[in-house]
Amino acid sequence: QWGYGKDDGPSAWNTNYPVADGDRQSPIDILPHQARHDPNLGPIVLNYDRCTSINIANNGHSVVVEFEDSDDRSVIQGGPLDNPYRLKQFHFHWGGKGCHGSEHTVEGNSYASELHLVHWNAVKFKTFGEAASTSDGLAVLGIFLETGDEHRWLHMITDALYTVKFKGSVTDFKGFNPKCLLPSSLHYWTYLGSLTTPPLHESVIWIVVKEPMIVSEKQLGKFRTLVFTGEEEDERTRMENNFRPPQLLKGRTVRSSN
Ligand SMILES: COc1cc(C[n+]2ccc3cc(OS(N)(=O)=O)ccc3c2)cc(OC)c1OC
Numbered sequence: 001q002w003g004y005g006k007d008d009g010p011s012a013w014n015t016n017y018p019v020a021d022g023d024r025q026s027p028i029d030i031l032p033h034q035a036r037h038d039p040n041l042g043p044i045v046l047n048y049d050r051c052t053s054i055n056i057a058n059n060g061h062s063v064v065v066e067f068e069d070s071d072d073r074s075v076i077q078g079g080p081l082d083n084p085y086r087l088k089q090f091h092f093h094w095g096g097k098g099c100h101g102s103e104h105t106v107e108g109n110s111y112a113s114e115l116h117l118v119h120w121n122a123v124k125f126k127t128f129g130e131a132a133s134t135s136d137g138l139a140v141l142g143i144f145l146e147t148g149d150e151h152r153w154l155h156m157i158t159d160a161l162y163t164v165k166f167k168g169s170v171t172d173f174k175g176f177n178p179k180c181l182l183p184s185s186l187h188y189w190t191y192l193g194s195l196t197t198p199p200l201h202e203s204v205i206w207i208v209v210k211e212p213m214i215v216s217e218k219q220l221g222k223f224r225t226l227v228f229t230g231e232e233e234d235e236r237t238r239m240e241n242n243f244r245p246p247q248l249l250k251g252r253t254v255r256s257s258n
C-alpha cells in the first residue's frame with residue numbers, strides 16, 4: 001500500500017508509519033568533513049565464499065536477490081559490528097533516465113543508483129523479522145553505483161531482469177556471489193539509522209562504502225525495464241526513482257574508517 005508515486009511516496013509514509021519522522025531515519029546526506037575519523041574502526045570483513053543465492057524477485061518496490069540464511073555461510077563482520085551478521089538479501093535503488101537514484105548522498109550529490117546488502121544479527125536473534133524490528137539487529141552495506149564503463153559481472157543480474165519484469169515474479173538465481181560487485185576499497189562511513197522503506201524500523205547499523213562501483217548506462221537502463229505493477233494490472237508503471245530522499249540527521253554522528 002506504499003510506493004514511490006505522488007500520493008503513496010516517501011512524503012506520505014508517515015501516515016501509516018509514524019516512525020518515518022523518528023530520530024534515526026535513513027538515508028542521510030553524508031558530509032565527509034564532518035564525519036569523525038575513528039581509528040578503532042577496523043576493516044569490514046566479508047565471508048561470502050560459501051554464500052548460497054536462492055532466487056531473484058520483483059517485490060513491487062525493487063529487484064531482490066535472496067540468500068539461504070539458515071547458518072553462518074555468508075556473513076559480514078568487523079568494522080562497527082560486534083557480531084557476525086548474516087546475508088539475507090540484496091537489492092537496488094535507482095533513478096530515471098539521466099536522473100540520479102541513490103538514497104544516501106555525499107555533500108548533496110547523489111549517485112545513479114545504490115546497492116544494499118542486508119544482513120541480520122543471528123547471534124542475538126532467531127529470525128530476520130525479529131532482528132529487523134530491534135535496534136542494531138540489521139547491518140546494511142550500501143554501495144554507490146556510478147555510470148561509466150560496463151561492469152564485468154553486473155550482467156549476471158541484468159541478464160536475469162527480463163524474467164522478473166512484473167511485481168510478484170520470482171525466478172531461480174543460484175550460485176551468485178555478490179562479492180564480485182564490490183569496489184576494490186571498502187573504506188566506509190558508518191552511522192545508526194533505519195530501513196529506507198516501510199516499515200522504516202530504526203534497526204540498522206549503516207555501512208556506506210566510499211568508493212562507487214562503475215556500471216554502464218546500458219546496464220543501468222535494464223533496471224528500468226522492470227515495472228512496479230503486476231502482470232494482471234492493465235497499466236504498466238516503469239520501475240524507476242525507487243529511492244527515499246535524505247532524512248534529518250537529528251544530532252547523529254557519522255564515523256569514518258580510515
Ligand atoms: C522475512 O521476514 C521479513 C521480511 C521483510 C522484507 N523487508 C522489507 C523491507 C525491507 C527494507 C529494507 O530496507 S533498506 N532499503 O534500508 O535495505 C531492507 C530489507 C527489507 C526487508 C521485512 C520483515 O519485517 C520488517 C520481515 O519480518 C517479518
Ligand SMILES: [Zn+2]
Nearest residue numbers: 091093116196
Ligand atoms: Zn535498500
